[in-house]
Amino acid sequence: MRRWIRECGRRTLGAALIRKGFVVEQRLRKRLDSARASARRLAMVARTRSEAGMSTAEYAVGTIAACAFAGLLFKIVSSPEVRKMLSDIISRALKLAG
Known part of the structure; x- marks a missing residue:
């Protein structure tokens, strides 16, 4: 995709939109990776904790x-x-x- 942007030129509207979409995609991937890491940590905590007793209900x-x-x-x-x-x-x- 980067090669295509270079070939089309950086000043065209299509190239600018593709570049912006690429940046947004990278940000979304970072957030998704962060969310997956948080989910893994929560799952690990849930597995390591044993049920200590009954709740009020x-x-x-x-x-x-x-x-x-x-x-x-x-x-x-x-x-x-x-x-x-x-x-x-x-x-x-x-x-x-x-």
């Missing part, structure tokens, strides 16, 4: 799930059928032990 969801499980477990254990079954198991264990 994850804590909230985990807490709600734990409370729901605890409520369900309490409801099951406090039902009359399960109470009877647990008391039978404990009484059998105590009879066997002594």
Whole structure:
């Protein structure tokens, strides 16, 4: 491209536009290279960092799930059928032990 500009002469409008386009292209390439380098650095930082723990939203969801499980477990254990079954198991264990 540079050779073509030299052959056409530097004073023609077409040559000036091509030269300007060439300069703009070089600037864009430099910015693109800089953006790619930044993206590589960010990717490297993201890969080297391990997840240290849960975020606030994850804590909230985990807490709600734990409370729901605890409520369900309490409801099951406090039902009359399960109470009877647990008391039978404990009484059998105590009879066997002594």
